[in-house]
Amino acid sequence: MSDEPLDARTLSEVEIRGLILDPVSNTPIVILKKPAENVYLPIWIGVFEANAIALQLEGIQTPRPMTHDLLRSVIERLGAVVESVTVHSLIENTFHATVALRTQEGRKVDVDARPSDAIALALRCGAAIRVAESVFRDAHAVDFSNHEASESQIREWLESLTPEELGKYKM
Numbered sequence: 001m002s003d004e005p006l007d008a009r010t011l012s013e014v015e016i017r018g019l020i021l022d023p024v025s026n027t028p029i030v031i032l033k034k035p036a037e038n039v040y041l042p043i044w045i046g047v048f049e050a051n052a053i054a055l056q057l058e059g060i061q062t063p064r065p066m067t068h069d070l071l072r073s074v075i076e077r078l079g080a081v082v083e084s085v086t087v088h089s090l091i092e093n094t095f096h097a098t099v100a101l102r103t104q105e106g107r108k109v110d111v112d113a114r115p116s117d118a119i120a121l122a123l124r125c126g127a128a129i130r131v132a133e134s135v136f137r138d139a140h141a142v143d144f145s146n147h148e149a150s151e152s153q154i155r156e157w158l159e160s161l162t163p164e165e166l167g168k169y170k171m
Helices: 047-058 067-077 115-125 133-138 151-160
Strands: 011-021 028-034 039-044 081-091 094-102 108-113 128-132
Touching: 011 047, 011 133, 028 047, 028 115, 028 128, 039 133, 047 067, 047 115, 067 081, 067 115, 081 115, 081 133, 094 115, 108 115, 115 128, 128 133
Parallel strands: 081 128
Antiparallel strands: 011 028, 011 128, 028 039, 081 094, 094 108
């Protein structure tokens, strides 16, 4: 990411539409969605990160803190807050993200992160998840026009991708 801050006008807040498995490789995919536009962005993630996201989405408490819970606790104990996470670029088929922290002194700190870790942390902190418009364009996000996509339509879309397209993005 360049040192230039992203213009808020080039970011879209997204919601997590779901977690599914890539029908070819059985790799977890987190599906992000632009709420008002029905535009979907799949990001292939690791199994452990998918588990961390799924546990939080389902509201399941673990008996001991998991890594993302630990990170949230450390941030809070230091008096900082997670303001948002941003998937800001797709470089050499790898998604890149940052976690925006605000210190107790009011200073903003951006920390490099994998999108999957950033999303898992955002869920635990109640922080916004944003995606740069350029990522939607570069990753060929799918637009399901004027209707809400069902899980079966998303699966059909994923199954229609060629092996080259499926293997195009790295975790």
